[in-house]
Amino acid sequence: MTSQKILDEFRTEVRAWLADNTPPDPGFLLPETFMEVGTDQQFEFLRNWQRTVYEAGYLGMAWPSEYGGGGQPQAFQDIVNHEMAAARVPFVPNTIGLNWAGPLILDMGTEEDKQRYIKNILSAEDIWCQGFSEPDNGSDLGNAQVRAVRDGDEYVVNGSKIWTSLGAYAKYMILLARTSSDGPNKYAGLTFFLAPMQVAGVDPVPIKKLTGEYGFCQTYFSDARIPASCRLGAEGEGWSVAMKTLMFERGAIGGQAGGLSAMDLNINDIIELARRSRRNGRPALEDPLTRDELMKLILEAKGNQLMGAKSRIPALCQDWPTAVPMSGKLRGSELKRKMTRFALSLQGANGARYISDDAIDGGKWQRSYLNAFSGTIGGGTTQIQKNILGERVLGLPKS
Amino acid sequence: MPVIAFSEEQSMLLDTAMDFCAKEAPVAGLRASIQDGLEFNGARWQAMTDLGWLGIGIPEQYGGLGMTLADAVPVAEALGRYLVPSPFVATTIAAQALMACGSPEQQSQWLPRVASGSIASLALWEPSGSWSLADTEAALTKTGDQLTLSGQKVFVEAAEEATLLMVAARFEGNVRLCLVERAQIAESAIQRESVIDETRRSFSVTFDHLVLDQAALCPGLAFDVIENASLLLSSAESSGGIAGVLGVVVDYLKTRKQFDRYIGAYQALKHPTVDILMGSEMARAYVYHAATEWAAGAELETIENAVRMAKACATEQFAEAGDRAVQFHGGFGFTYDCDAQLYLRRALWNQYQFGDERYQRSRLADVMLAAS
Numbered sequence: 120m121t122s123q124k125i126l127d128e129f130r131t132e133v134r135a136w137l138a139d140n141t142p143p144d145p146g147f148l149l150p151e152t153f154m155e156v157g158t159d160q161q162f163e164f165l166r167n168w169q170r171t172v173y174e175a176g177y178l179g180m181a182w183p184s185e186y187g188g189g190g191q192p193q194a195f196q197d198i199v200n201h202e203m204a205a206a207r208v209p210f211v212p213n214t215i216g217l218n219w220a221g222p223l224i225l226d227m228g229t230e231e232d233k234q235r236y237i238k239n240i241l242s243a244e245d246i247w248c249q250g251f252s253e254p255d256n257g258s259d260l261g262n263a264q265v266r267a268v269r270d271g272d273e274y275v276v277n278g279s280k281i282w283t284s285l286g287a288y289a290k291y292m293i294l295l296a297r298t299s300s301d302g303p304n305k306y307a308g309l310t311f312f313l314a315p316m317q318v319a320g321v322d323p324v325p326i327k328k329l330t331g332e333y334g335f336c337q338t339y340f341s342d343a344r345i346p347a348s349c350r351l352g353a354e355g356e357g358w359s360v361a362m363k364t365l366m367f368e369r370g371a372i373g374g375q376a377g378g379l380s381a382m383d384l385n386i387n388d389i390i391e392l393a394r395r396s397r398r399n400g401r402p403a404l405e406d407p408l409t410r411d412e413l414m415k416l417i418l419e420a421k422g423n424q425l426m427g428a429k430s431r432i433p434a435l436c437q438d439w440p441t442a443v444p445m446s447g448k449l450r451g452s453e454l455k456r457k458m459t460r461f462a463l464s465l466q467g468a469n470g471a472r473y474i475s476d477d478a479i480d481g482g483k484w485q486r487s488y489l490n491a492f493s494g495t496i497g498g499g500t501t502q503i504q505k506n507i508l509g510e511r512v513l514g515l516p517k518s
Numbered sequence: 519m520p521v522i523a524f525s526e527e528q529s530m531l532l533d534t535a536m537d538f539c540a541k542e543a544p545v546a547g548l549r550a551s552i553q554d555g556l557e558f559n560g561a562r563w564q565a566m567t568d569l570g571w572l573g574i575g576i577p578e579q580y581g582g583l584g585m586t587l588a589d590a591v592p593v594a595e596a597l598g599r600y601l602v603p604s605p606f607v608a609t610t611i612a613a614q615a616l617m618a619c620g621s622p623e624q625q626s627q628w629l630p631r632v633a634s635g636s637i638a639s640l641a642l643w644e645p646s647g648s649w650s651l652a653d654t655e656a657a658l659t660k661t662g663d664q665l666t667l668s669g670q671k672v673f674v675e676a677a678e679e680a681t682l683l684m685v686a687a688r689f690e691g692n693v694r695l696c697l698v699e700r701a702q703i704a705e706s707a708i709q710r711e712s713v714i715d716e717t718r719r720s721f722s723v724t725f726d727h728l729v730l731d732q733a734a735l736c737p738g739l740a741f742d743v744i745e746n747a748s749l750l751l752s753s754a755e756s757s758g759g760i761a762g763v764l765g766v767v768v769d770y771l772k773t774r775k776q777f778d779r780y781i782g783a784y785q786a787l788k789h790p791t792v793d794i795l796m797g798s799e800m801a802r803a804y805v806y807h808a809a810t811e812w813a814a815g816a817e818l819e820t821i822e823n824a825v826r827m828a829k830a831c832a833t834e835q836f837a838e839a840g841d842r843a844v845q846f847h848g849g850f851g852f853t854y855d856c857d858a859q860l861y862l863r864r865a866l867w868n869q870y871q872f873g874d875e876r877y878q879r880s881r882l883a884d885v886m887l888a889a890s
């Protein structure tokens with residue numbers, strides 16, 4: 120155990136570093152999460168920021184030092200994550216690499232994989248994306264149909280993946296593809312790859328999202344050839360690797376490099392907005408209905424934090440040990456959706472404005488609300504999360 | 519200080535209390551005792567006393583265990599989970615009231631008796647149903663060196679079997695507590711009430727010019743401590759209750775079949791059941807957070823915020839869980855025989871005692887949403 124004194128000193132150091140090194144407002148709108156990086160300008164800004172954070176030693180602090188990590192206890196990275204959120208600094212964009220692909224490679228990759236990928240994930244030299252969803256197979260991920268056919272030392276890939284966040288900037292993709300259709304069930308024919316994006320026959324095409332901005336792609340594969348050495352795990356074992364990836368993605372297990380992956384939005388921002396808003400000729404903050412709604416959100420936000428604290432005390436989690444860790448994404452994303460939606464209701468007729476100088480706070484609340492669905496849909500929808508919790512935590516029969 | 523701490527002692531108390539309730543007071547036996555009029559169960563009370571539970575929050579100098587109210591939380595949770603009819607919470611809170619408002623003489627007279635099993639209960643509420651003690655109408659008047667108590671108190675738990683009642687009444691402009699021994703009250707002044715939670719022995723007590731010694735008046739005015747203690751244990755009971763009713767729902771969803779499928783496969787039932795699970799986890803987190811603040815001796819205002827949040831969360835979630843539990847049992851849920859009603863009716867009692875969630879939120883808003 121690292122002493123509290125050392126951790127406290129470290130916290131002070133991080134705060135000071137963030138105060139000195141956070142880049143000034145770039146003068147253009149930044150995306151709110153890694154799923155919404157839509158312009159080169161935004162991308163370069165965020166990538167530089169990640170590089171700066173890594174070079175200061177504040178990313179991957181608990182990853183092994185031989186691959187570029189810090190080799191320190193997780194407690195240090197936890198402090199950095201917390202302080203970054205508190206200081207409202209920009210997020211680091213390589214989330215898929217840092218928090219899903221990276222831990223997966225450290226967990227089951229070869230020595231060569233680790234040497235090759237880990238450091239460049241941390242430095243944002245190599246951006247990673249995820250090729251799971253397909254136009255016809257989203258929630259039913261096990262039914263993925265993109266084909267990968269073995270041909271000598273290579274696989275030939277055909278088909279398309281969709282909703283590929285960061286697809287336009289990525290050097291690698293964690294790809295779930297079908298190598299066989301003859302297995303005993305749909306899951307058996309899947310294989311997992313650490314696939315290069317910048318090869319012939321791979322074409323990420325940006326898709327405009329509901330906010331009017333860009334952020335994800337449809338990625339077309341036409342006879343794309345990828346080396347067989349890109350495979351992670353055996354042929355036909357892709358499903359279990361994908362499931363492990365989702366555990367990292369949803370934060371159900373640890374091992375992530377850390378760093379913020381989204382702009383922090385917290386309840387105090389909404390309270391502050393209510394303070395500035397008016398209702399019936401009075402500050403909205405004096406309106407009993409507004410107050411009650413605000414208190415509900417405050418209680419939900421605080422309750423979510425306390426659930427995290429409770430989950431670290433095994434004696435208080437005997438009934439349903441995995442309920443809290445497995446529901447983090449569900450609770451966090453739904454709360455964010457509710458908060459941003461409520462924020463519009465505080466603006467009177469101006470709730471109907473959109474990104475412009477006339478809108479309250481430049482329209483950031485409208486954009487935030489629309490973007491909040493990234494959390495409730497991406498990474499497995501709220502409904503799918505509830506299925507998982509019902510079935511795996513409560514033991515209810517499959518739907 | 520961690521936001522939630524859970525000590526070895528609390529953990530042991532939780533295990534013991536859960537075992538005790540499962541063996542000595544299973545939910546399956548509840549309906550029969552209700553049918554028999556829910557008589558006070560002296561043997562069970564003695565067993566709880568022997569376990570030392572009544573002395574948990576009482577200092578050692580008065581024969582207690584010298585722990586804090588936070589250590590009574592696991593016991594209240596277990597009692598809530600099994601819907602155990604018991605004056606444990608009432609007596610434990612009365613002891614806290616004695617410690618907060620009683621004179622040294624009152625404390626040394628009564629705390630050792632409570633620790634060794636004498637039942638005590640607070641008589642705070644009146645027929646108006648107001649949650650605010652400022653609305654108290656019962657009155658104490660001074661005549662010579664004696665006091666006269668008049669007024670009606672309702673929702674007095676365990677009044678019949680209690681040895682001591684602590685009655686809130688107006689005295690010289692303030693609301694104060696006075697100690698009334700059960701023996702001073704006529705049988706006819708105590709009436710059993712019909713209340714929604716049939717696992718509660720609740721009474722109305724009428725005081726008609728009851729003459730008391732001056733020494734019966736409690737010097738302290740710390741009703742905030744009493745309210746905090748009540749909110750904490752009521753929330754703990756509710757937290758246990760949600761876990762209990764969730765178990766009932768999950769069992770039914772896994773055993774009842776319709777259209778050739780277990781009904782738990784239907785998302786219209788599965789997803790709200792997950793919501794109950796989330797509510798249960800959150801309520802419990804709030805309860806132990808509030809207990810942690812209490813045990814750490816935090817500022818009164820900090821404790822008040824924590825217990826109000828716990829109450830707002832726990833009883834809202836419990837009431838919702840009970841409501842869904844009835845619905846998810848179909849026709850059986852509409853029957854007296856289904857356990858769902860027991861939990862729902864308990865949840866409604868807990869919800870409407872000491873302020874429901876909207877009341878707590880409005881009180882919290884006064885502190886947390888200052889206008890400027």
Ligand SMILES: Cc1cc2nc3c(=O)[nH]c(=O)nc-3n(C[C@H](O)[C@H](O)[C@H](O)COP(=O)(O)OP(=O)(O)OC[C@H]3O[C@@H](n4cnc5c(N)ncnc54)[C@H](O)[C@@H]3O)c2cc1C
Nearest residue numbers: 154249251252257258282283284493496497498499500502
């Ligand atoms: C912003 C954003 C970024 C994303 N980034 C990536 C990425 O980088 N890589 C990637 O691979 N994917 C990504 N996704 C895709 C995401 O994982 C899928 O959108 C998601 O899994 C849902 O799949 P779908 O879109 O096909 O919807 P569908 O599965 O068609 O779902 C449609 C509706 O039906 C509901 N539904 C479906 N099945 C069930 C069921 N069994 N029970 C109850 N309800 C059900 C869903 O909840 C939803 O409301 C991203 C999505 C978004 C929004």
